[in-house]
Structure formats: C-alpha cells, structure tokens
Amino acid sequence: MVSDHEQVEEMARSFNRKVHFHDIPDAILSSIFSLITDTRSRNAMSLVCLKWHLLERSTRTFLSLRGNIRDLVLLPTCFRAVTNLDLSLISPWGCSIPDSSLNTTVLAQVLHWTFPSVVTLTVYARNPSILRLLAPQWPYLRQVKLVRWHQRSSTTLGSDFVALFEHCHSLASLDLSHFYNWTEDLPPALEAYPSIAASLSHLNILNYTSAQGFKSHELLAITSACPNLREFLATCIFDHRYIGSVGDETLLSLATNCPRLSLLHLVDSSSMSAARGDPDNDGYTTEDARISQNMLIEMFSALPLLEELVLDVCHNVRDTWIALEMLNSKCPRLKSLKLGQFHGVCKGIDARPDGIALCSRLESLSIKNCADLTDSGLISISLGCPRLTKFEVQGCKKITKLGLTKVASILRKTLTEVKISCCKHLNTVTSLQALEPIQDSLQRLHIDCVWEMVEQSVSEATSSAKSPGFKCSEKRRGIWEETNLKKKYKKYNFNGDGYASSTWAKLQYLSLWIEAGELLNPLALAGLDDCPMLEEIQIKVEGDCRHQSSPSSPDDFGLSSLRCYPRLSKMNLDCQTAIGYALTAPSGHGDLSPWERFYLNGIEKLNLTELNYWPPQDIDVNRRSLTLPAAGLLAQCRTMRKLFVHGTASEHLLRFLLEVQTLRDFQLREDYYPAPENDTSTEMRIDSCSRFEDALNRRAIPD
Amino acid sequence: MGSLILEALNVRVEGQGDKFLVFAHGFGTDQSAWQRILPFFTPYYRVILFDLVCAGSVNPDYFNFRRYTNLEAYVDDLLNILDTLGVDRCFYVGHSVSAMIGILASIRRPELFTKLIMIGASPRFLNDKDYHGGFEQEEIESVFVAMEANYEAWVNGFAPLAVGADVPAAVREFSRTLFNMRPDITLFVSRTVFSSDLRGILGLVKVPCCIIQTSKDVSVPASVAKYLKNHLGGKTTVEMLRTEGHLPHLSAPAMLAPVIRRALSR
Numbered sequence: 001m002v003s004d005h006e007q008v009e010e011m012a013r014s015f016n017r018k019v020h021f022h023d024i025p026d027a028i029l030s031s032i033f034s035l036i037t038d039t040r041s042r043n044a045m046s047l048v049c050l051k052w053h054l055l056e057r058s059t060r061t062f063l064s065l066r067g068n069i070r071d072l073v074l075l076p077t078c079f080r081a082v083t084n085l086d087l088s089l090i091s092p093w094g095c096s097i098p099d100s101s102l103n104t105t106v107l108a109q110v111l112h113w114t115f116p117s118v119v120t121l122t123v124y125a126r127n128p129s130i131l132r133l134l135a136p137q138w139p140y141l142r143q144v145k146l147v148r149w150h151q152r153s154s155t156t157l158g159s160d161f162v163a164l165f166e167h168c169h170s171l172a173s174l175d176l177s178h179f180y181n182w183t184e185d186l187p188p189a190l191e192a193y194p195s196i197a198a199s200l201s202h203l204n205i206l207n208y209t210s211a212q213g214f215k216s217h218e219l220l221a222i223t224s225a226c227p228n229l230r231e232f233l234a235t236c237i238f239d240h241r242y243i244g245s246v247g248d249e250t251l252l253s254l255a256t257n258c259p260r261l262s263l264l265h266l267v268d269s270s271s272m273s274a275a276r277g278d279p280d281n282d283g284y285t286t287e288d289a290r291i292s293q294n295m296l297i298e299m300f301s302a303l304p305l306l307e308e309l310v311l312d313v314c315h316n317v318r319d320t321w322i323a324l325e326m327l328n329s330k331c332p333r334l335k336s337l338k339l340g341q342f343h344g345v346c347k348g349i350d351a352r353p354d355g356i357a358l359c360s361r362l363e364s365l366s367i368k369n370c371a372d373l374t375d376s377g378l379i380s381i382s383l384g385c386p387r388l389t390k391f392e393v394q395g396c397k398k399i400t401k402l403g404l405t406k407v408a409s410i411l412r413k414t415l416t417e418v419k420i421s422c423c424k425h426l427n428t429v430t431s432l433q434a435l436e437p438i439q440d441s442l443q444r445l446h447i448d449c450v451w452e453m454v455e456q457s458v459s460e461a462t463s464s465a466k467s468p469g470f471k472c473s474e475k476r477r478g479i480w481e482e483t484n485l486k487k488k489y490k491k492y493n494f495n496g497d498g499y500a501s502s503t504w505a506k507l508q509y510l511s512l513w514i515e516a517g518e519l520l521n522p523l524a525l526a527g528l529d530d531c532p533m534l535e536e537i538q539i540k541v542e543g544d545c546r547h548q549s550s551p552s553s554p555d556d557f558g559l560s561s562l563r564c565y566p567r568l569s570k571m572n573l574d575c576q577t578a579i580g581y582a583l584t585a586p587s588g589h590g591d592l593s594p595w596e597r598f599y600l601n602g603i604e605k606l607n608l609t610e611l612n613y614w615p616p617q618d619i620d621v622n623r624r625s626l627t628l629p630a631a632g633l634l635a636q637c638r639t640m641r642k643l644f645v646h647g648t649a650s651e652h653l654l655r656f657l658l659e660v661q662t663l664r665d666f667q668l669r670e671d672y673y674p675a676p677e678n679d680t681s682t683e684m685r686i687d688s689c690s691r692f693e694d695a696l697n698r699r700a701i702p703d
Numbered sequence: 704m705g706s707l708i709l710e711a712l713n714v715r716v717e718g719q720g721d722k723f724l725v726f727a728h729g730f731g732t733d734q735s736a737w738q739r740i741l742p743f744f745t746p747y748y749r750v751i752l753f754d755l756v757c758a759g760s761v762n763p764d765y766f767n768f769r770r771y772t773n774l775e776a777y778v779d780d781l782l783n784i785l786d787t788l789g790v791d792r793c794f795y796v797g798h799s800v801s802a803m804i805g806i807l808a809s810i811r812r813p814e815l816f817t818k819l820i821m822i823g824a825s826p827r828f829l830n831d832k833d834y835h836g837g838f839e840q841e842e843i844e845s846v847f848v849a850m851e852a853n854y855e856a857w858v859n860g861f862a863p864l865a866v867g868a869d870v871p872a873a874v875r876e877f878s879r880t881l882f883n884m885r886p887d888i889t890l891f892v893s894r895t896v897f898s899s900d901l902r903g904i905l906g907l908v909k910v911p912c913c914i915i916q917t918s919k920d921v922s923v924p925a926s927v928a929k930y931l932k933n934h935l936g937g938k939t940t941v942e943m944l945r946t947e948g949h950l951p952h953l954s955a956p957a958m959l960a961p962v963i964r965r966a967l968s969r
Contacts, residue, residue: 420724583732583880584954586947621953630884648757650733652885692760 006118008518015616026055034059034268050279057081063115065090067688069097072107075114084120088147092689093669097446097580098128098133105222114139119143125179127153128160135167140440142204144168145175149675150258152181158189165193173202178235180209180673187221206233206265209673213237213269215244227419230305232258233265234270234352238313240290245288262333264303265310271340275577276448278511279394283371286343287635291314296323300330307333312368319344328359338366338392348376357384366392366419371530375403382410392419392446400425404434412437416506419446421513427452431528432502439504446511451522503530510534516543516616517551522560529564536570537562540597545580550590551598560602570610575599576646576672582618582625592616597629604636611640611660615647624672626651631656638662644669648676666696705787711765714753714784718745720776722817723790725751728780729823729894732950733758733878738797739956751793753784753802757888773895774800778807782809785815794967796820798952799922803864803901805911806935809910819912820966822959823949824931825923826901834902837924843897850890900953905934911965912939914957919947940968 012674015300024032036042046056056576057078062087064076067449072090084415090097098104111134120143122688125131125644135141144164160181164171176186186205190197202224205214212697213235214222236246246266255261291313300306300323309331320342326336339345345367346355356365357380365381367373373396382388388411393399404426408415415438420431424480427450435442514520520539562568580592595616603611613634625645631653642665643657657663668689670676713734724744726737734752737781744750753759755777780805785793795816798806802824809816828836829843875906881889909933912935916928932939942962946955 583736583883584950585949586954628883650883651761651887652759652763654761655885 021288021352022380029055030059033626034061035064035457036590036593043520047628062086066474066667067091069095072097072688073110075110077114082115082118083117085115085118086123086594088124088667089667090124091656091667093667094124094126094150094675098129099142102208104133105695108133108137117426118240119400121145122147124151125160128155128163131163136162139167140170142170143166143173143210144171145174146176146179148179148181148693149671149673150180150208150677151674158185158192160185161189165189169196171196171201172197175202175205176204177208177587178671179207181217181279182374183212183214187218187225189327190222190225194225198228200413202229202231203229204231204233205235207235208272208561211235211269211272215245216250217244217583219246219250220253220257220541223254227258229258230260230261231263232261232309233263234267235269236266238289238291238315238610239270240287240315242678245290248295249291251299252295252302253293255299257640258532260305261303262306263307264306265308265312266518267312268314268340270314271312272517273686275583277369277422279395279397281395281397283369283395283397284343285315287315288378289313289317289341291317293319293322295361300327302332305333306331308336309334310366311342313342315341317342318373321345321347323571324355325358327356328361332361336364336390337366338368339370340368341370343371345370345373346377346378346380348374348378353379353380353384357381361383363387364417367394367396368392371397372398374398375400375406378403379406379410387414389414390396390417390693391415391517392421392542393423394419394421395423399423401430401434404431408435408618408695409437412441414443418442418574420509421446421448422630426488428523428526434500439502441506442504443447443506444509444511445504445507446513449512449514449518449523451526497685498533502527503532504528504534505532509536509538511538511540513542513649516545516546516575519555521561523558524561524564526680531565534565534663535567535569537565537568538572538574540574540577541616542577545578545592546585550594552594555598556601557599558602559600560605565604568606569608571606571608571611574612574614575616576614576624578616579619580616582621582623584618584621592618593627593629596627600630600633603633608637609639610642610646611637612646615645617647622647622674622676626652626653641665646671651692655695656693658695663696664692705783708780708869708884709787711761712753712756712780712784713760714788716749716751716788717741718748718750718904720746720748722748723751723793724748725752725753725781725785725793727795727797727801727805728755728758729797729801729880730755730757730896731883732798732953733760735760736950736953740963743956743960746968748794751784751788751790753781756780757884757892757905759883759885763853763888766768766885768891769889771895774804774807774899776885777804778811781805781808782812782815784905792817794818796822797824800896806901806905808905810904813909816872818967819910820915820963821858821912821931822915822951823917823920823923824914825927826905826931827899828897828922829900834924834930835924837927838897842928847877847890847894847897847920859967862969871958877932887965902934904932905931906936908936911937914939914941915944915951915962915966916941917944917946917948917951919930920949922949940966940969 014138020428033045036045042056046053060079060081063079063082066089068091097107118138121134121138121141121142122145123134123148125148129283146160176549185555202529203222217238219234219236223232238246240247320339321344324345337356344355346357348354348357362385365385373393378420391407391411404420417437418435420426428447431447435445510528512523578595580595581589582592585591592615615624615630616625626645626647626649631649634640635656637660639662640660641662643663644667646669648670657666715734722941726734726740728734728736733754737752741750756766758772791913792814793816795805795809795818797803797819799822802819802821803826804823805816805819809819825836827834828838830836830839881893884892914928916923916925929939930943944951944955944958944962946958951959
C-alpha cells in the first residue's frame with residue numbers, strides 16, 4: 001500500500017514538473033525558428049548552443065553577403081539552407097566580380113556549393129559577365145533582381161539578360177528597378193526567349209536609376225511577350241508631345257495583353273525625379289493627357305483581377321469620377337489605388353458618395369495633384385471607403401484642416417498610415433492638429449516641415465508661463481517666436497477643441513520633408529513632442545544652398561532636438577537634393593562643408609544605431625562627397641552600428657570613423673546615376689575602401 | 704622604389720601621342736580634378752596623372768611628417784615618378800602649389816621640361832614691401848593660432864573650424880580646398896606653403912612658361928601674374944581666362960582647355 005501511494009506521488013510529481021524548451025521535438029523547434037526573420041535575433045539564437053546553432057542555420061533562408069570580394073572564397077559553409085541570396089552589397093560596392101583578379105571558375109563553384117538552394121538572387125550586374133558566371137550555377141532561379149548604378153557597358157542590346165534567360169528556365173520574377181539600362185534593351189531579349197517571357201509573372205521596370213520612360217511600342221512588345229504577368233511596374237511617358245507616349249490605345253492594349261494583372265504601376269518618368277513641387281501651383285498642367293474616361297472604363301473591365309493600381313500621369317486627366325465610379329464593379333478586388341494628376345476624383349456634393357468614394361473596398365488610397373479635391377470630397381471619400389488604413393494626399397491645393405480632421409475622425413478605427421505633402425493650406429501644425437483623432441493609432445506619418453506662423457488659435461492661449469524657449473537665429477525664415485506659448489498650449493487643454501496631450505502612442509516611423517536652410521527644432525513644438533514608440537525617422541532636405549548665405553557656426557539644423565524621442569535608433573538623412581558648391585564656389589559664396597556641419601551638428605546626441613546619409617551634391621561636377629566637418633561629426637556617434645554613406649569620401653576622412661567602437665558595417669554606396677567609375681574618381685579607389693574595411697574589421701567589437 | 708611610388712601615388716598614364724603631358728593638382732583635390740579637362744588632351748598626348756602625397760586618395764600612412772617639411776620633398780616625388788616612367792621630356796601643367804613644385808623641378812632638371820604651364824601660381828602669399836601677395840601676416844597668423852590652439856580638436860575632425868565663415872575672408876577662398884585634406888596634414892602643409900618664398904629663385908628658371916590667370920582669383924592677385932612674368936628667367940607669357948575662381952579646371956574646363964592647347968603648341 002505504501003509503495004502504491006509512493007508510486008502515485010512519484011507520478012504526480014513528474015506530471016507537475018515543467019516541460020523544458022529542450023523537450024520540444026526538433027521538428028517543432030525548427031518551425032518556430034523558421035518564423036523568426038530578424039537577423040540580430042537569429043545571430044543571438046545561434047550562439048546559445050550547438051543544437052540551436054545547427055537549427056538556426058538550417059532554417060536561415062535569407063542572407064546578404066557583406067564581405068570583401070577577395071574573401072569570397074572563404075565563405076562560411078553552414079548556410080546551406082539559404083534560398084534568398086543578396087550579392088549586391090559586396091565590397092567594394094558596385095565592383096565587377098569577374099573583372100577582379102580572382103579565379104572565376106573556382107568562385108562560381110564555391111558559390112554553387114555553398115548555396116545550393118538559391119532561388120531568389122539579388123546581384124550587382126556591372127556588366128553581362130557576372131550573370132554568365134552565376135546563372136549556370138543556379139538554374140532553378142525563380143526571382144532575380146539586378147542592380148546597376150554605373151554606366152551601361154557598350155554591348156549589344158539585351159546582352160545583360162541573355163545569360164539569365166538562357167540558363168534559368170524557371171524564372172518567374174525580374175526586378176530591374178535599380179538597374180540602369182536603356183529602354184531598348186529589354187524587349188528584344190524577351191522576344192528572343194519566348195518561353196521565359198511567357199512564364200514571367202512579375203516584372204518591375206519602374207526605374208529609379210534614370211528618368212527614361214518606356215515608349216509605347218516597347219511597353220506593348222513587353223506585355224505581348226509576357227501575357228501571364230500578374231505584377232507589372234513600369235516608367236512610361238504620358239506626355240503626348242513625345243513620340244512613343246502612352247495614351248488611350250496603349251493603355252487598353254496593355255490591359256488586354258495581360259488580363260491576369262493584379263498589380264499595375266504606371267508612373268510617368270517626370271515623377272521619378274522626386275522633386276516636391278510647388279504648393280502654390282493651382283494643380284493643372286498646361287497640357288492634358290490623352291486619356292479618356294471611356295478608355296479607362298474599358299481598361300478596368302479588361303483587368304478584373306486588379307488589386308493594386310498606380311497611375312501617376314504627368315498631365316491632366318479630367319472628370320475622372322465617371323470612370324472611378326465603375327472601378328468598384330469592374331475591379332472588385334481592388335485594395336490599393338494611387339492616382340497622379342487625376343482631377344474630379346470626388347465631387348463630394350451633399351456628401352453623397354461619388355467617384356472614388358464608391359470604391360468601398362479600398363484599403364490604401366493616394367491622391368496626388370488633384371486640383372479640385374475639396375474638403376467635402378475628402379469627407380465623401382472617408383465615408384465611402386471605411387476600410388482605409390493608408391491615406392496620402394499630395395499637391396492638393398483646396399483641402400484644408402477641416403476636411404482632414406473629418407477624415408481622421410471618420411476613419412479613426414482603421415487609419416494607420418498618413419502622408420500629407422505640398423498642400424497649401426496644410427502646414428505642419430495644421431496637419432498635426434487635423435490628425436489628432438488618430439493620435440493614438442497612427443503608426444506611419446509623413447509631413448512637410450513648413451513653419452508658417454500659426455493662426456489665431458495660438459494667440460488665444462496666452463499665458464504668462466515662461467517655458468525655456470530656445471534661441472533661434474532671426475535670419476532664418478519662418479522661425480518660431482511663440483514657442484513657449486505653443487508648448488504651454490499643447491500641455492494644457494486651453495482650446496475648446498478638446499485637445500489632450502499630444503502623445504502619438506503608436507507612431508513608429510516618421511518621414512519629413514524640409515527646405516534647405518530651414519531648421520528642424522520647431523518640430524517637437526509643432527505637436528510631435530511625445531512619440532514613445534518612434535524608432536525610425538526619414539528626413540529629406542531639398543533646395544538650393546548656393547544662393548543662401550552659408551550657415552555660421554552656432555546655427556545648426558537641430559538634429560539634437562530629436563532627443564525627445566527616446567527610442568529613436570534609425571535615421572535616413574537625405575540631403576542629396578540640397579544643391580551646393582563642392583570646390584568651385586565663386587568668391588563670396590560658401591561651399592558645402594559649412595552646410596554639412598549645419599546638418600549633422602548634434603547627431604551624436606541621438607544614440608542612433610543605424611544611419612543612411614546622402615550628402616548634399618554639387619550637380620555641376622556630379623560630386624557627393626563627405627567633407628571634414630561631416631566626417632568629424634559622424635565619428636562622434638558612439639552608438640552607431642551601421643553607417644552607409646551614399647556618396648564618396650576620401651580615405652583620410654574615413655579614418656575618423658574608426659573611432660566609433662561599435663561600428664561594424666560601413667559602406668560607401670554611390671547609388672545614383674552615373675555612379676563614379678573607379679578611374680574618374682580617385683576617392684573611390686578600391687584600395688582605399690579595402691584598407692578602410694580591413695581596419696574596421698580588425699577591431700574588437702565591445703558588445 | 705620605382706613601382707612603389709607609382710602605386711602609392713596612384714600614377715596613371717592615359718591617351719596616345721608621342722609627347723608626354725603631366726597634370727599636377729593642387730592641395731585639397733586629387734587627380735580627379737582634371738577629369739573634365741582630360742578628354743581634350745588624351746587623343747594627342749600621353750597624359751600622366753598622379754596624386755600628391757597629401758591627397759585624400761593616398762594612403763595616409765605614406766605622409767612622413769619629417770620628410771615633407773618643404774616643397775623639395777614633393778619635387779623629389781615628381782622627379783621619381785618621371786624617372787620611373789622613363790620620361791625624358793615632358794610638358795607640365797601645374798595648379799597652385801604644383802605650379803611651384805614644377806618651377807623647382809625645372810630648376811633642378813631643366814632638360815626634362817619642354818614647357819611649364821601654371822594655373823593659379825604664386826611665389827609668395829604674404830605681402831611684402833612692394834610686393835602684393837594677397838595675404839597679410841596678421842590674417843594668416845590668426846588662422847594658424849586658432850588651428851594650433853585647437854590642434855587636438857582639429858586632428859579629430861571636431862569641426863570647430865570648417866571653412867567659410869570661420870576664417871578671415873582673405874584666407875577663406877584659398878583655404879577652401881586646403882581644408883579638404885587630413886587636418887594634421889593641412890596644418891602642417893599650410894605653414895609650409897604660407898612661409899615659402901620662391902621669388903629669389905624665379906630667375907633660375909630657364910624653361911619657357913605660360914601663366915594662366917583667371918579674372919578673379921582671390922588667392923592670386925593679378926599683380927602676381929605680372930610679377931612672375933617679369934621675373935621668370937625663361938620666355939614667359941600670360942594668358943587671361945575670362946572666368947573667376949581658383950579652380951578653372953573644375954569650374955570652366957571648356958574655356959581652359961583651348962588655352963592650354965594653344966600654350967602647348969607654341
């Protein structure tokens with residue numbers, strides 16, 4: 001009896017013992033591991049024990065190689081499960097692998113043996129020889145992305161693609177969005193390999209490397225060669241004054257050629273230049289596009305499977321509500337829509353849904369340069385499209401805070417991503433005030449930093465409070481004077497609108513546009529002072545520094561004001577559209593080094609771990625280069641782990657960066673066209689880069 | 704020693720022709736400054752390009768502070784390159800300080816240089832009695848005092864002293880390119896350059912020279928061009944360029960190239 005009782009107790013105890021993680025069968029552990037995508041977490045996991053290391057490696061499917069090309073033969077062999085391989089970032093950036101002094105057959109064999117399962121490949125294809133080397137090694141490639149910012153080597157048309165089409169018969173997806181070539185290159189290649197063309201389901205020729213647009217006959221040749229396309233993105237020419245422009249007939253033929261399209265992006269080449277535009281512009285271009293409403297309706301009918309549509313046209317498309325009203329019935333799956341220069345999208349009469357507002361299934365809507373969009377139109381749209389999670393307006397002169405506030409409050413349960421840009425009546429403060437209904441739920445936001453003096457509402461909030469304002473230089477345009485008042489106003493509910501504290505509880509990503517010469521400091525006081533979750537920020541600076549006086553030492557852009565965001569760790573600082581003089585400033589004019597100091601001053605106070613920086617450029621000499629102040633200031637960022645400079649830098653200045661103890665990944669990426677060739681820009685000499693990276697890699701990393 | 708210097712100073716030889724043409728850049732740039740000029744000459748000359756040891760593209764370890772205390776060491780480098788390449792006669796185009804280096808080289812080896820072409824050259828920057836170099840002692844001194852007082856910060860690139868508004872206006876234009884070099888080298892080299900005075904040896908130059916002067920170069924007043932013409936020992940001409948600035952090869956290459964071509968053919 002006693003032993004029975006003891007046995008039962010024993011059993012009871014064993015049931016109560018907690019199950020350890022290691023008791024989980026390998027198959028389940030493996031599934032768990034394969035769901036983890038963050039690289040740093042994976043690296044940490046693989047350090048736990050040998051078993052975890054093996055499991056992690058066997059479930060790692062994505063890998064980006066970042067070493068130096070001469071070390072490629074030393075590839076680690078444990079990543080055999082990798083199916084998605086990125087070779088485009090190998091150092092020196094943009095190098096041509098087969099031309100370097102390496103044994104190329106050995107290299108090809110090593111790559112094939114180390115990564116036997118690759119089906120998705122990204123590679124920097126400086127010239128056709130790299131694909132001639134690699135394509136035979138991975139004949140089962142399904143998705144390929146080619147990258148090239150350098151000039152096209154003078155070869156026959158389409159020779160870049162021949163090796164790929166020849167060897168990879170399962171090719172289903174081709175991404176050329178960052179690949180510089182001529183528009184005449186692709187159609188003959190596709191026509192020469194009809195079986196590849198017929199099996200392509202994704203083709204991306206929305207080219208960021210150049211402002212060339214595909215001509216009408218080229219688009220038709222491509223789409224007739226690839227009738228099974230599901231996703232097609234292309235830059236085209238909508239300007240009817242050009243030969244080969246895209247108009248009614250082309251659009252219709254394109255749709256009939258590829259009836260299975262679920263994603264279609266057609267963007268005019270002038271939109272690719274990314275300039276912001278003038279908010280005072282009334283929104284109508286001088287010419288009209290050759291796109292008619294009836295044709296649009298027919299095009300929609302021809303694409304019943306459409307889920308995502310972008311039509312970014314450079315010229316006016318008028319009275320579009322006619323076609324847009326049919327969109328809901330013709331394309332029942334449509335979830336995402338972006339229209340550029342479409343007027344009359346929603347008339348908003350009596351808040352009765354019309355035009356776009358009838359597309360009730362839309363989840364993402366982006367309206368650009370719609371000259372007649374009014375507040376009532378906005379209200380109509382928000383009532384008619386209750387599922388919108390993403391909403392963007394750009395260049396719409398007639399909308400005001402009233403309309404936007406209504407949108408935010410009607411859609412407050414679903415909206416998580418908003419962009420407001422270049423709208424005359426929506427400066428930064430009014431935009432933020434308008435978005436108050438979604439302060440608690442907004443996750444991603446873009447606004448322009450336009451610091452006009454706020455209207456009457458601020459002067460109502462007079463109080464004798466003396467908040468510590470900061471000193472602003474009077475010289476700078478649009479500078480805040482009533483900052484102390486504003487701050488008080490935000491904290492205490494003065495205004496009858498019922499403003500709570502301006503906490504943006506879920507905001508993770510913030511994107512800003514600001515004109516060259518303007519300060520960033522007013523941002524926190526404009527209504528964005530409390531963003532506890534903000535991790536990533538993108539700042540784009542645009543303007544001409546040549547005609548402004550050089551900033552002098554105490555003035556700075558105000559990056560340190562971003563300290564109020566405690567979790568901020570990643571930044572993209574894009575000054576490439578700030579134009580200045582690099583070396584050749586006429587006498588009396590400043591060059592870009594005081595500007596770089598202006599923009600980067602205070603960056604070390606932010607505890608950033610990742611920074612992408614585009615230096616300002618001198619367009620006359622195609623030079624985007626770090627100057628001494630920039631190198632010195634970047635070197636003070638003691639927590640930086642990854643730093644990518646999208647320009648050139650001399651070796652002397654790079655040496656400063658060796659002082660950043662935590663820096664483990666640095667690269668100079670000239671991803672602009674034309675990327676400087678090695679022999680025309682000695683700052684980018686391969687040896688300099690290699691020496692620097694060796695020095696970087698030789699140091700011990702503290703964490 | 705031979706091939707080491709060719710590699711260390713990034714020496715390149717481009718173009719076809721039977722005559723050699725050397726392009727030597729000034730402080731703060733590197734041979735890429737000649738990129739826009741190059742196409743005008745590569746069809747007709749064998750063009751030699753190289754970087755000065757203080758240029759941003761040269762391994763910083765090569766700058767020996769004990770060796771490069773005056774311009775003679777730079778002249779040694781130039782002659783080493785030409786000897787290693789086996790050049791016995793060449794045309795020489797030098798910008799700013801490289802023009803001075805060319806002058807010194809031609810005094811040492813007059814048979815090596817068929818003609819010297821000088822852009823933005825000046826034998827002495829400081830003003831003297833009856834000589835207008837463009838800079839006053841006090842102005843230069845104030846810059847050096849500031850730089851040296853803050854040497855640590857300078858060397859670490861702590862940007863307290865960039866270019867532009869931080870330095871006196873007169874020094875500003877010249878220093879624009881100077882401050883693109885490594886800070887400790889800049890300090891070092893600026894002392895060298897501003898204390899150099901080559902007026903005395905100008906008469907020793909026997910090689911024909913062509914001085915190219917822009918209409919407004921703040922670091923080289925127009926009177927300096929005239930001074931050079933009057934004091935250089937060989938046959939000297941002055942060509943005026945109807946453009947402003949200290950770097951015409953960058954800011955106005957299409958205007959500069961024909962002027963150089965003309966000078967080379969005479």
